[in-house]
Amino acid sequence: KAGVTQTPRYLIKTRGQQVTLSCSPISGHRSVSWYQQTPGQGLQFLFEYFSETQRNKGNFPGRFSGRQFSNSRSEMNVSTLELGDSALYLCASSLGTMNTGELFFGEGSRLTVL
Amino acid sequence: DQQVKQNSPSLSVQEGRISILNCDYTNSMFDYFLWYKKYPAEGPTFLISISSIKDKNEDGRFTVFLNKSAKHLSLHIVPSQPGDSAVYFCAASAKRGNTPLVFGKGTRLSVIA
Numbered sequence: 001k002a003g004v005t006q007t008p009r010y011l012i013k014t015r016g017q018q019v020t021l022s023c024s025p026i027s028g029h030r031s032v033s034w035y036q037q038t039p040g041q042g043l044q045f046l047f048e049y050f051s052e053t054q055r056n057k058g059n060f061p062g063r064f065s066g067r068q069f070s071n072s073r074s075e076m077n078v079s080t081l082e083l084g085d086s087a088l089y090l091c092a093s094s095l096g097t098m099n100t101g102e103l104f105f106g107e108g109s110r111l112t113v114l
Numbered sequence: 115d116q117q118v119k120q121n122s123p124s125l126s127v128q129e130g131r132i133s134i135l136n137c138d139y140t141n142s143m144f145d146y147f148l149w150y151k152k153y154p155a156e157g158p159t160f161l162i163s164i165s166s167i168k169d170k171n172e173d174g175r176f177t178v179f180l181n182k183s184a185k186h187l188s189l190h191i192v193p194s195q196p197g198d199s200a201v202y203f204c205a206a207s208a209k210r211g212n213t214p215l216v217f218g219k220g221t222r223l224s225v226i227a
Contacts, residue, residue, distance in 0.1 A: 033214065042219030043203060056214045090157055102148060103215060105157030
């Protein structure tokens with residue numbers, strides 16, 4: 001069974017640009033959630049999508065957005081990038097909603113903003 | 115406001131000894147707790163979980179203890195092995211509510227041979 005796949009793995013952008021990250025969940029999983037990991041801050045919740053609907057949203061500015069497609073694949077977008085957006089962005093999938101079982105994480109997309 | 119706290123950023127333990135990682139939470143609605151392990155350049159992987167109806171769950175060398183009155187849980191690793199060196203995240207959720215899985219900031223465990 002293929003795991004959670006995130007693309008791209010690494011990317012470098014400059015301030016003011018925008019970025020789109022992609023996540024393909026484990027086959028059959030309907031929930032996809034996104035987390036931002038920065039040194040000293042742990043994993044901070046961005047949002048969760050279940051069956052194409054956003055179920056939960058964390059405390060991030062509107063520059064951070066996401067969506068989920070009918071095949072459960074998800075994308076997140078960050079517009080007008082800031083230096084502080086440099087982080088590892090992790091995607092996780094689960095069979096049911098994220099608070100009903102364990103999450104399976106991808107390896108992450110490491111974003112560097114210069 | 116941090117709902118899940120791991121107050122020790124790092125911990126060093128000798129190989130063969132016990133590693134104890136601690137986690138505190140503030141939200142009394144949390145009823146499901148998990149531990150994840152993360153190696154560099156990899157995503158976190160699920161380690162062990164415990165429901166609030168239990169106070170202990172064991173899986174091989176890993177045991178999680180839950181003290182609901184103190185809102186505290188701990189992960190015990192016995193015996194510790196060099197391959198256990200990783201960052202450990204405590205996480206909590208409220209199954210009955212529409213709440214996301216909340217993670218602590220992590221504890222970096224180093225097991226010294």
